[in-house]
Amino acid sequence: xxxxxxxxxxxxxxxxxxxxxxxxxxxxxxxxxxxxxxxxxxxxxxxxxxxxxxxxxxxxxxxxxxxxxxxxxxxxxxxxxxxxxxxxxxxxxxxxxxxxxxxxxxxxxxxxxxxxxxxxxxxxxxxxxxxxxxxxxxxxxxxxxxxxxxxxxxxxxxxxxxxxxxxxxxxxxxxxxxxxxxxxxxxxxxxxxxxxxxxxxxxxxxxxxxxxxxxxxxxxxxxxxxxxxxxxxxxxxxxxxxxxxxxxxxxxxxxxxxxxxxxxxxxxxxxxxxxxxxxxxxxxxxxxxxxxxxxxxxxxxxxxxxxxxxxxxxxxxxxxxxxxxxxxxxxxxxxxxxxxxxxxxxxxxxxxxxxxxxxxxxxxxxxxxxxxxxxxxxxxx
Amino acid sequence: xxxxxxxxxxxxxxxxxxxxxxxxxxxxxxxxxxxxxxxxxxxxxxxxxxxxxxxxxxxxxxxxxxxxxxxxxxxxxxxxxxxxxxxxxxxxxxxxxxxxxxxxxxxxxxxxxxxxxxxxxxxxxxxxxxxxxxxxxxxxxxxxxxxxxxxxxxxxxxxxxxxxxxxxxxxxxxxxxxxxxxxxxxxxxxxxxxxxxxxxxxxxxxxxxxxxxxxxxxxxxxxxxxxxxxxxxxxxxxxxxxxxxxxxxxxxxxxxxxxxxxxxxxxxxxxxxxxxxxxxxxxxxxxxxxxxxxxxxxxxxxxxxxxxxxxxxxxxxxxxxxxxxxx
Amino acid sequence: xxxxxxxxxxxxxxxxxxxxxxxxxxxxxxxxxxxxxxxxxxxxxxxxxxxxxxxxxxxxxxxxxxxxxxxxxxxxxxxxxxxxxxxxxxxxxxxxxxxxxxxxxxxxxxxxxxxxxxxxxxxxxxxxxxxxxxxxxxxxxxxxxxxxxxxxxxxxxxxxxxxxxxxxxxxxxxxxxxxxxxxxxxxxxxxxxxxxxxxxxxxxxxxxxxxxxxxxxxxxxxxxxxxxxxxxxxxxxxxxxxxxxxxxxxxxxxxxxxxxxxx
Numbered sequence: 007x008x009x010x011x012x013x014x015x016x017x018x019x020x021x022x023x024x025x026x027x028x029x030x031x032x033x034x035x036x037x038x039x040x041x042x043x044x045x046x047x048x049x050x051x052x053x054x055x056x057x058x059x060x061x062x063x064x065x066x067x068x069x070x071x072x073x074x075x076x077x078x079x080x081x082x083x084x085x086x087x088x089x090x091x092x093x094x095x096x097x098x099x100x101x102x103x104x105x106x107x108x109x110x111x112x113x114x115x116x117x118x119x120x121x122x123x124x125x126x127x128x129x130x131x132x133x134x135x136x137x138x139x140x141x142x143x144x145x146x147x148x149x150x151x152x153x154x155x156x157x158x159x160x161x162x163x164x165x166x167x168x169x170x171x172x173x174x175x176x177x178x179x180x181x182x183x184x185x186x187x188x189x190x191x192x193x194x195x196x197x198x199x200x201x202x203x204x205x206x207x208x209x210x211x212x213x214x215x216x217x218x219x220x221x222x223x224x225x226x227x228x229x230x231x232x233x234x235x236x237x238x239x240x241x242x243x244x245x246x247x248x249x250x251x252x253x254x255x256x257x258x259x260x261x262x263x264x265x266x267x268x269x270x271x272x273x274x275x276x277x278x279x280x281x282x283x284x285x286x287x288x289x290x291x292x293x294x295x296x297x298x299x300x301x302x303x304x305x306x307x308x309x310x311x312x313x314x315x316x317x318x319x320x321x322x323x324x325x326x327x328x329x330x331x332x333x334x335x336x337x338x339x340x341x342x343x344x345x346x347x348x349x350x351x352x353x354x355x356x357x358x359x360x361x362x363x364x365x366x367x368x369x370x371x372x373x374x375x376x377x378x379x380x381x382x383x384x385x386x387x
Numbered sequence: 388x389x390x391x392x393x394x395x396x397x398x399x400x401x402x403x404x405x406x407x408x409x410x411x412x413x414x415x416x417x418x419x420x421x422x423x424x425x426x427x428x429x430x431x432x433x434x435x436x437x438x439x440x441x442x443x444x445x446x447x448x449x450x451x452x453x454x455x456x457x458x459x460x461x462x463x464x465x466x467x468x469x470x471x472x473x474x475x476x477x478x479x480x481x482x483x484x485x486x487x488x489x490x491x492x493x494x495x496x497x498x499x500x501x502x503x504x505x506x507x508x509x510x511x512x513x514x515x516x517x518x519x520x521x522x523x524x525x526x527x528x529x530x531x532x533x534x535x536x537x538x539x540x541x542x543x544x545x546x547x548x549x550x551x552x553x554x555x556x557x558x559x560x561x562x563x564x565x566x567x568x569x570x571x572x573x574x575x576x577x578x579x580x581x582x583x584x585x586x587x588x589x590x591x592x593x594x595x596x597x598x599x600x601x602x603x604x605x606x607x608x609x610x611x612x613x614x615x616x617x618x619x620x621x622x623x624x625x626x627x628x629x630x631x632x633x634x635x636x637x638x639x640x641x642x643x644x645x646x647x648x649x650x651x652x653x654x655x656x657x658x659x660x661x662x663x664x665x666x667x668x669x670x671x672x673x674x675x676x677x678x679x680x681x682x683x684x685x686x687x688x689x690x691x692x693x694x695x696x697x698x699x700x701x702x703x704x705x706x707x708x709x710x711x712x713x714x
Numbered sequence: 715x716x717x718x719x720x721x722x723x724x725x726x727x728x729x730x731x732x733x734x735x736x737x738x739x740x741x742x743x744x745x746x747x748x749x750x751x752x753x754x755x756x757x758x759x760x761x762x763x764x765x766x767x768x769x770x771x772x773x774x775x776x777x778x779x780x781x782x783x784x785x786x787x788x789x790x791x792x793x794x795x796x797x798x799x800x801x802x803x804x805x806x807x808x809x810x811x812x813x814x815x816x817x818x819x820x821x822x823x824x825x826x827x828x829x830x831x832x833x834x835x836x837x838x839x840x841x842x843x844x845x846x847x848x849x850x851x852x853x854x855x856x857x858x859x860x861x862x863x864x865x866x867x868x869x870x871x872x873x874x875x876x877x878x879x880x881x882x883x884x885x886x887x888x889x890x891x892x893x894x895x896x897x898x899x900x901x902x903x904x905x906x907x908x909x910x911x912x913x914x915x916x917x918x919x920x921x922x923x924x925x926x927x928x929x930x931x932x933x934x935x936x937x938x939x940x941x942x943x944x945x946x947x948x949x950x951x952x953x954x955x956x957x958x959x960x961x962x963x964x965x966x967x968x969x970x971x972x973x974x975x976x977x
Contacts, residue, residue, distance in 0.1 A: 104792070104901030108631065109604075111902040118905075119726065119747045127729035129745050163695050204905025326606070363606075398875070458881075460845075461854060483841075485875040488833070489857045492845025496811065501937035504840050517941065522838050523727045527734070527741060529838075530941040545876075573889075574854040577870065577882035594975045600728075618970070630896040646876075650975045653966075658728070672973045674966055675952060681731075683946070690969060691952030698959050706963040710971075 024092050026057040028085045035079035035089045040315040040334055045072040045327055049079050049089045056092055064096040065105050068328045071097070075199040075320030076279035081311070097201025106200075113324040114202050117209070121191040122157035123324065132187040134159075134166040138173055141184030144219055151176075151183035151253075152222045152245070154236075156229040157192050158323075158355040164362070165355045169228060171384035172250055178387050179263040183226075189216050193227075195235035195280070200321035210240055217243055226253045230281035230354045231319070237285065249281055251353050251379065255290040258297045267386035268300030274347045275379075276306065276338060276361060277313035278354030291353050294379055298386060304345055306338075314338055318356025335364035342374060349375045351382060389422035392476035394467065395440055395447075396486050397428070398458070399579070402436055405482035407550035409543050410443045413480055414555060416511050417445075420477060424556070429466045429565070431456040441558040443551060452565035457576040460489040462568050468497050469566045477535055478509075478516060483542035491542045501533035504542045511535065520544075524660055525683035546665045587621065587637045594620035595649045597640055597667070598628060601656015601677065601696055605633045611655055614700050617707040623647065625663045641666040655696045659684030715770035715864065717761040718824060719794070720817055720831040720843065721754040722776065723785040727836070738942040739807075750785055753832025757893035759900040760862060761830050762793035768864060771795045773824065777816040779806040783916070790911035791903045797914070802921045802931070809936035810842035816931075817843065818850035819924040828869065829890045833858055844892035855890035856883050860897050 021027060036042050036050040047069040056062055064070055070093060079089040100106055106114070113123035120128045132140075135155075143152040153176070159169040176183050194209035217225075224246045227233040233249040257263040275295055281287045288310045295303050308314045316335045317327070338361060342350050352358055355378075362376040393413045396403045410426060417424040426444040428437050430451060437449045450466050467490075471479055481487040481494075483505045495502035506518040516535040521528055533539055589595060596615035602608060608622075615622045622638060629639045640647055641663040652670035657663060659675070659682055667673070668687045675688035676696045685691040692699060725746035733742040750758070761772045774789035774797045776782050786797035800816055821829060829851070834841035841857070848855030860880065861872035873881040874894050885891075921931060929935060955962045 101902065101904045102906050104903065104907065106902045108899050111900075114902060115749075119749060120729075125729065128747060130729065163697075202904060204909065208905060398879075403876075460857075485858055485873060485881070488841050489845065489855075489873070492810070492814075492842040493849040493855070495842075496814070496846040496849040502811075502842060503938055504842055520839075522943075523732060523741065524836060524839075526727055526732055526945070528944045528946055530943075531938050532941050533938045573886040574856070575884040577884055579875075580872070580880045580882060594970070619975070626896070650973050651970050672969060673952075674969065679729075680954075681945075685952040685954075686946060688952035690966070691954045692962055692966075693954060694959065694962075699962070702959045703963040703966055706960075706967045710967055 020056045020062075020092065020095065023095070024056070025087055026053060028087055029053045029057065030085065032084060034082045034084060038078045038082040040076060040078060041072050041074060041317065041327065044332065044334075045069050047072045049093070053087070053089055053092065062096075064099050065103070067096070070100065071107060071110070071321070071325045072327045073320050074279070074315050074317050074322050076315040077284050078279075078315070081283055094199055094201055098203055099201075101201040107325045109324045110200055110321055113321070114197065114200060114205060117192045117197055118205055122161060123192060123196065124157060124161040126161040129188050131160050131190055132185065134169060135173070135185065138170070140173065143184030143186050143222065144189050144216065146184050147221050149182050149184040150222055151181055151224045151226055152220055153183050153185050154193070154225055154227045154232055155185055155190060156227060156232045156355065158359075159228045160190070162355070162359070165358065168355065168358065168378040168380055171378065171380040172228060172254075174384045175254060175257070175263055175380060175387060179257045181257070186216060191216070193232040193235050195231040195239075196319070196321050196323070198235065198239065199319065214241060220245065224248055224253065226250050228355060230278045230285070230287075231356070234280045234284055249285075249287055249290070249353070251281070251290040251294060252287060254380070254383070255293045258294060263387060265297070265299050265386045269298055269382060269386055270300045271348045272302045272304065272346055273349045273351050273382070274304055274306055274342055274345065275309070276316070276350055276352040276357055277310055278352060278357045279313065279315050279319055281353060282313055283311060291351075291379055294383065295351060298382060304347065306341060306345070316357045316360040318354070318360045323356055323359075333360075333364060333367070335360040336368050339364045339368060339370055339374060343370055347374060349377055349382065351377055351379050353379050389420060390425050390474055390476040391417045391420065391422050392471065392474070392479040393424070393426040393444070394479065394481045395426045395428040395436070396482050396484060397430060397433065397436055400433075400436075402439060403482070403484070404550070405484055405543070405545045406440070407443065408545065408548040409480045409482060410440075411550045412509065412543060412548045414443070414551065416478065416509065420511055422477060425474075425476070427467065427470055429455045429463055437560045441556070441560055442554040443556055444558045445556055446558050447560045448563050449560055450563045450565045452568065454568050454571065455565065458486050458489075459571060459574055459576055460493060461571040461574045463490050464494045464497060465566045465568055465571070467494055470563070471498060471538060475538060477538065478511060479538070479540045481540065481542045483544045487542040491540055495540045498538070500538050500540055502540045502542070503531055503533060505544050506541050507544055507547050509541055516541065524658070526681070546668060589621050589623045589638060589640065590645050590647050592621035592647070592649050594618055594651045594653070595623045595640070595647055595667075595670070596620050596653045596655065597623040597625065597657060598655050599625040599657030599663070600627050601658075602628070603656075605631070607697070608633060610697070610700050614704045614707075617704045617711070618653075619711075620651075620653075625657045625660070654684050654688065655700065657684050658682045659687065715764055715768040715828070716773070716826050717764060717770065717828045717830060718773045718775060718821055718826045719754070719758050719761045719789070720775050720829065720847070721758060721785060721789055722751045722832075722835050723748050723778065723780070723782045724751045724835055724837045732945065734943050734945060739940050741943065750788055751832050751835045753834060753836075753893060753895055755900045756895050756897050757830040757832050758789050758792050758794065759898045760893055761828075763898060764828075764862070764864060765793070770827070773798065775817065775820050776800070777805055777813050777820075779803050786916055787908050787911055788903050790914040790916070791907040792901060795914065797916045798919065799916065800919045800921065800924060804921065804931040804933075807933045807936065807940070808931075809938045810840045810846060811937055812931060812935050814843045814846035814850060815935075816921070816924065816926060817847050819926055820919070821847070821851065827887045829888070831890070831892050833892045833894050841892070844890055848890035851888070851890065853888045853890055854885045855892070856885055857892040858894045859891045860894045862891065862897075
């Protein structure tokens with residue numbers, strides 16, 4: 007099979023590229039991997055196979071698509087290797103050979119054609135905001151902040167509520183902001199993690215071209231995924247990139263955003279992997295929650311660096327895990343209910359969707375609510 | 388005598404509905420053009436079908452040949468091109484069906500005649516045929532025209548024209564010798580096979596909850612399943628869902644799936660490709676839920692709901708549970 | 715096994731709001747994203763699978779008024795060996811007869827065992843080109859093909875009929891098949907794959923290279939012409955239920971009751 011040939015050439019670089027000789031097979035990566043408990047994916051074994059096997063053929067390895075790219079393996083590696091990047095590389099081989107699950111295929115094609123993975127029409131991207139009359143950041147030179155909405159908040163009716171809530175807060179705080187409208191494109195964070203490096207490069211180029219036209223000080227994203235790739239994987243921008251939790255925390259701290267009501271609820275906060283683990287933004291979301299009058303906040307046992315992944319990253323919004331077993335989002339919801347929590351707050355569209363879905367699949371819809379932090383904030387401003 | 392020619396379509400010894408629909412359309416055209424309505428029946432040992440046809444046509448041309456027992460586009464093409472060349476009908480009507488799609492293009496090319504396929508309605512004048520058809524998946528109506536001075540062919544979409552229920556003519560049956568049928572052995576009918584079908588029989592359901600592309604994800608199917616269960620109905624789907632292998636073929640409604648006539652049909656996130664509509668339009672009541680107010684499904688639905696189906700499904704499910712509990 | 719696949723690029727209109735052009739004969743395509751016709755994609759995939767199994771070659775051909783190099787690059791990236799594009803402005807508004815004539819001129823001089831087209835195109839939906847082309851090439855054909863098995867100098871195909879029924883038909887090769895969606899799962903074409911395919915052979919021809927005459931081309935040659943397009947009124951047939959989701963659900967429940975279900 008011609009795949010093997012590609013794999014061999016890939017493999018020769020794999021050992022060097024990922025410094026696989028440095029791996030001492032301690033297994034911390036697998037022990038930390040959140041999906042290891044419900045998948046055949048064994049990252050330690052994969053590291054060894056990539057190093058020692060003559061030809062590593064990823065085609066039969068369905069479990070490669072189970073990885074959520076939460077990066078826990080990489081964070082826990084005592085040798086500072088990047089097991090997670092190895093998986094992305096192997097996916098890259100699958101993508102190049104065309105061996106991808108059909109749902110991943112459809113998502114990637116949609117990104118290429120429509121600029122979003124959800125199949126929405128390119129020219130309907132800003133439709134959610136029609137009645138909000140937002141400024142066009144590509145034309146309006148007076149604005150200070152560009153709000154990068156993201157694909158899921160643009161097209162998914164549930165997550166549009168989060169974007170609306172954030173807009174409401176910006177307006178209350180008098181932020182001079184605009185959006186990119188139909189010129190906004192997928193950030194490519196998931197695209198890269200699905201192994202489609204070529205498409206990711208195109209997205210960087212397209213987005214960078216739009217960014218260069220902007221005359222703003224700050225870009226604020228809804229999603230930690232957009233935030234992550236803009237901050238860590240794009241060429242440096244002339245404006246600062248912030249996740250909305252950082253920006254809003256500052257609005258509250260400087261007294262620009264004030265509250266006029268109380269929330270008499272017990273809440274917890276679920277750290278999104280791409281915000282917490284990967285970018286160390288732990289305190290900003292907590293400081294917003296703390297400032298909401300009336301809220302009683304309790305921490306998950308597994309929080310901050312140890313937070314449990316919701317399984318929404320790394321393309322997993324478009325493909326099911328190869329093995330069944332309880333979804334991690336369900337574990338998360340059960341834990342929260344046991345803690346006596348009434349609302350699970352989070353700050354990521356994927357976490358929101360997965361956790362809310364879990365409340366439904368385990369029949370806890372009446373017991374617990376899942377909200378984005380901004381949704382709760384917008385209720386009391 | 389001027390003539391309107393209709394190809395009678397039959398399979399496994401039964402005339403197909405499209406035949407009656409075309410005869411109904413042909414009758415209208417024949418009256419307007421003061422022409423004779425003739426139907427051609429190629430087959431083998433199909434005399435009884437010819438008698439049936441004679442109740443709605445002025446003339447039935449029966450072409451019997453063992454090699455015409457099952458449909459073959461090559462054999463049919465020879466039969467029809469011989470007849471059309473000698474009889475010179477104003478127009479020849481063929482169903483836009485698996486038969487017509489296989490036959491009409493080659494036939495038109497061989498005769499050098501214009502062909503309008505998948506027509507919803509036809510208007511005929513001395514010089515011109517005008518047809519209404521749908522393009523862009525039913526989102527746009529197109530009026531197309533071609534000359535009919537040297538004859539023309541149109542294929543008619545199934546289920547668009549209502550057939551005449553009663554006897555309208557007392558036509559003659561004329562037996563025609565089949566042409567030589569040379570070279571047809573390069574294309575051989577082997578057998579019919581049923582598409583692999585699972586346990587469900589959606590044709591027996593009183594109420595059907597059908598899902599389409601709008602369901603978005605395999606994971607969302609249980610939501611619709613629960614709704615169907617709460618309503619005491621059966622889950623069905625449009626073709627894309629089967630293509631994606633999210634549900635087995637047995638659940639598929641439409642031309643390539645099952646034709647259903649439940650008392651109530653609830654279409655969730657189905658845009659309404661005609662291949663789907665043909666399979667469900669005769670349902671007692673059709674309720675369509677779709678985000679797009681222009682979705683073609685609203686054309687055939689009795690009631691439309693323009694909203695996100697994920698908002699609607701759980702609410703209707705609760706309502707149904709409530710009602711059934713009260714009973 | 716040498717297979718020729720005929721492909722076409724069409725605008726993706728599924729999610730889009732369509733606007734009719736001023737002359738009433740087309741839709742505004744400026745804002746629409748174009749891609750390979752859905753049926754053709756399955757046809758290309760089927761050809762490549764057969765080639766991978768049996769050896770031979772796959773040639774993708776397109777007859778178009780537009781610069782559709784990207785369409786053919788995609789076919790090459792999927793695994794086609796070479797591509798031929800005949801580009802001529804006069805193909806704008808051509809009917810199936812003209813397109814099949816042009817395809818015939820390309821294909822008649824090429825060696826082939828099978829020619830594939832999609833059953834129909836997403837835009838005009840005529841479902842004619844494959845059948846006409848088979849007639850021009852004087853070879854047997856089968857439309858609505860959902861399964862292909864290659865035997866000794868013949869193919870056995872499944873044709874999709876109505877009512878979940880299939881028909882098994884044998885064709886002597888060479889033959890033409892029009893491919894139905896769902897016959898396979900078309901593979902993903904990566905950007906890297908498209909870049910790599912840039913090295914593959916792509917021929918661009920014009921109509922005079924093919925020896926096509928004025929009379930065989932374009933609007934004047936088309937026997938079937940578009941008179942005008944119109945958008946069907948939204949929800950013409952349906953009574954649109956309004957109100958809160960709860961109110962609508964109550965209405966739906968009472969409609970169902972009145973029809974003798976849920977009662």
